[in-house]
Amino acid sequence: MNFNFHVTPKISVGFLAKMRSITNIDNVDPKLAFLAERELEYEDLWDINLNEELINFNHMTWSEFGLNYGQVLTDAGQHFLKAGANVKYLSGYAAAYMYSNNFEYNLYNDDTTRYLAGDFGYGYSQNIADASNNTLDQSGVFGLPKASAKGIGVDLGVVYEWRPDFKDYKYDMDGEMNLWARDQNKYKLRVGLSITDIGGLSFQKAGISRDFSVNTSNLFDLTIFDEVQSLEGFDTTINGLINQSSALGNSEWTAGERDTLSSFYMRTPTAFSFQIDYHIWKWFYVNSTGIFNIISKNKDSKVKVANQFSITPSFDHAWFGIHLPFSVNDYSGFKAGLGARLGPLTIGVTDYRFLFASGNVRGAEFYAGVRVPILYDAPNDLDGDKVSDKVDDCIDVPGPWTFKGCPDTDNDGIIDMKDDCPLDSGLVAFNGCPDRDNDSIPDRVDDCPDTPGLAKFNGCPDTDLDGIMDKEDDCPLDSGLVAFKGCPDTDLDGIMDKEDDCPLDSGLVEFNGCPDTDGDGISDQEDACPLVYGKKEFQGCPDTDGDGIIDGIDDCIETPGPKENNGCPWPDTDGDGLLDKDDACPTIPGPKENNGCPYMDTDEDGLLDKDDECPNTPGPIENNGCPVIEEEVVEVLQTAFDNLEFRTAKDIILNESKPSLEELSNVLIERPTWKLEISGHTDNVGNEDKNMVLSKKRAESVKRFLVDHGVDETHLIIKFFGETAPIADNNTAEGRQKNRRVEMKIIFE
Incomplete structure (x- = not known):
């Protein structure tokens, strides 16, 4: 019985309990087996020196109760590694061993040896002696005999999986991302390595189990053993031969070094195992398994497993499977098996060749077992919304995990079944209906859903607040009058502003609403002098003196004058006959030849500068005004x-x-x-x-x-x-x- 469960997705623990019994007979020469079958009555093998080395017989019956622990060590994309261990309490019920080394003999006839030599040892537990005497204690647990030995056993193992397509086995569900599909095998190749049944039990020897040697060249009567009816009788006979040899002073029968030991240690069948499993396609696999005994053949008290190698193609579905194991075993040789699994029940034969054997078939190996796995199921998701059906409030319609699988088509945070406008993202205040223009009027009753408006206009705006909604207002940005369809007449001249060239000044129709303040027939906007009556040729400005220069820029409004002198006549201020405009010194009289300026004598030497070669330095006239x-x-x-x-x-x-x-x-x-x-x-x-x-x-x-x-x-x-x-x-x-x-x-x- 084996029971396992997961503590976390990466850790499992379990319990196991099993009864095991193994008997091994090794290294028996075929000639010895033939003689034993014929009760030594075969003269062709008499008078011949025969030898047997390391003949072994071992038996142990025991139970195991254990705890196991497994943990995932690596789960990184393509690579997966886990390890596990079983720690087992071993309870021994019966054990026996017999071995011989350097066993040599020569038969004189069917009841006498000519030569007999070898080292021998045998031992058996007290339970076996009690069973033969009908005194076996049945007070053990579960109605089993009382255990006569105790021990600890250990199993160790690791498993590696190569998962090249690991992404195909990942999914998202119920708000969790990147989950493994635990109902499927994810590997392409799986390799397992283990060492099992490390340990053993120490049994008390029953009776006078012996360890002895024989070396006699005298005729030895084998009929001495015909009278032996029990294990104690066999012990007594061997003991008598050893004592007799000792009394006669020879060493034909002698006790061995371990003859006085009161217990013997029986090793459990420690083995190394590997498993290679290749996932071919879907539910088709091929497995290769090897089991190899790793206890030395020189160990005299042990049970072991037979070395075996097998290759098993299989079809392995969750609730149905077919397996075809081909194996080679140390004891049974080659076998071709057949197995089937239907639900928890497994049946099969280890070798189906007997089905085709000729002659009388005396037996067949078959096996049957019940395994009740608690399988992982893939979560059902009928609507494919990554919310499992067991928690999906809208099992037939896709929806996000946020709303337990119910749709929110417009992504407004309100599930469709509670949304008055499921196709349009909206507000909680309007049961999921939108108000695109945020005017507190839901779009479904808003005549202007994209522009904020007023309730009295069904959501349409009146931007200029003139009581006329924009779509009926010819001037929606300017407060206006009903008479002008919402357009203003700011200057109240009866001409609406958009047709009024002077919307801020009350004016005349003939001037498109512009005024003519001075009444000169020129509108103020075209009149350079809008407050003074003027002439059209002067853009409405006056020219009082008629000199062609308007009064505004005429320095002599009443007296005509040239434009160059700003409308004033030219003067001759210094009266030297040169008008000021031509006079370089208009306030000082001077000759025309000197541009109206008087001649200077800068150095005051009596010679005018115009005639003075050194005007800044005094000098005599005879030297042209320069000093001598x-x-x-x-x-x-x-x-x-x-x-x-x-x-x-x-x-x-x-x-x-x-x-x-x-x-x-x-x-x-x-x-x-x-x-x-x-x-x-x-x-x-x-x-x-x-x-x-x-x-x-x-x-x-x-x-x-x-x-x-x-x-x-x-x-x-x-x-x-x-x-x-x-x-x-x-x-x-x-x-x-x-x-x-x-x-x-x-x-x-």
């Missing part, structure tokens, strides 16, 4: 010029040139109205641009010297010409010498 330069000053200038020399290709004044320059500076300081023009020149030797720079630097060097000696910097004028103004032939050394010069010239203003 004294001979001694001319001499100073000439000396400074003649003595001025620079370092070759430099602007550094030589020391011998400085005294004459100092004298020149004194002359200029004494005559503060004079200015000096300093002009630098070079010959044409070298680069033209460099010569230009050099001429400038030399002129500036002279200026710096004079300024440093007290001359006003503003009275010094620098000019430079480079090689562009020679005074001599540059082709001769003498000419080039003359061209390398700094000229100084007195300037008068």
Whole structure:
């Protein structure tokens, strides 16, 4: 019996209870089996040395009560892994073992051996002795015999599933997303690995179970065992042979090392198992399973499972299945089975070949079982709305989980069955009917559903609040009069504003509602002087003096005058015969030749500026108004010029040139109205641009010297010409010498 249930979708626990009984006989030589069947009466095998190695007989009957635990370790898309374990309480009822090692014999006849040797051991539990004596204690649980041994067993296993199409087994239901379809196998390939029945039980030996060795070359009478009627009798016989051999002082029959042990440990059938299951298509599968004993053959007290490998094609529906297992087993060899499952009932045969066997068939292997699974069902969803039928309030009509499967066609949060306007998204206040323009009038009774309006106009607006709804108002944005279909007449001139060129001023029909305030026949909007009577050619403005200049811009309204003088006649203010417009000095009399201005004598030297070559510097008339330069000053200038020399290709004044320059500076300081023009020149030797720079630097060097000696910097004028103004032939050394010069010239203003 096995019972399992899920605690969570990823964790399961369960309980198991089962009764098991296994008997193994291993490594029996066919010759020995043949002799046993013929009761040794087969002369062809007499007088022959025969040997048997590791003959084993093991039996155990026990029950198991266990708890199991399983958990999903990985559930990531294509890959699924779970592991589980059973922890079992083992209750032993009966166990027995017999083994031989290095067993050799030679038969003299059917009741005597010529040679007998080997190591032997056997043991059995007290229950077996009690059963043979009819004293078995039946007070165990469930009416079973009382257990004579206890132990713990463990099963371990893992299962991996490859799910390449895992998305096909996911669905959404009842507000939960990405759920597994638990009623379907999702894997394409499933691999399981397990180790089962790890453990064993320790039984008390019954009677005088023995562990002994035999090595005799004397004739041995086998009929000594004919009198044995029970296990105790067999023990007594073996004990007698050992004691007799010991009394005679030989070692033909001797006790083994473990002969004195009072208990023996019987191992449960520990095995390794693998299962590979391939999902072919829909309900068609093929399974490969291997079960292999992993207890060493040298262990003398154990029960084991037979090594087996099977391949099973199957059709496996939830409530019906057919299985065709093909297996190879250590004990039974090859078998071809057939099984069927109908609901909880499973029946089958382990080898269907007996059905086709010839001759007399003495038996057949079959099996039957009942398994009552509690299967997962796919949730029913009749209307396909991802709300299961068991919680769907509208089972025949699709709807969202929010409303327990009832539709809200217009998605307004009100289910259709309670929505007066199920096809139009609306408001709770109007039982699901819309009010698109938010005017508190539902659209179904609103004559203007897209424009907010008033209840008295059935939801239509009166934007300008003139008592005329917009759709009947020719001027819906401006409050107006009924007489003009809602259009205004702001100036109350009987002409509605949209046809009135002057809607804010009361006017005349002939001027499209515009006024003519001055009554000159020109409407105010076209009249440049709307408050003064005027002429049409002057856009309604007057021209009192008739000079063609309207009064508004005429500076002499009563007197005609030219436009250039803003309508006033030209005057001659200074009476010099030149009109002010032509007179450069209209308030001061002056000759016409000087544009009406008097001639000036700025430097007051008695010579008018027009005749004065130095109008800002006094000078005698005979020198054209310029001052006369004294001979001694001319001499100073000439000396400074003649003595001025620079370092070759430099602007550094030589020391011998400085005294004459100092004298020149004194002359200029004494005559503060004079200015000096300093002009630098070079010959044409070298680069033209460099010569230009050099001429400038030399002129500036002279200026710096004079300024440093007290001359006003503003009275010094620098000019430079480079090689562009020679005074001599540059082709001769003498000419080039003359061209390398700094000229100084007195300037008068």
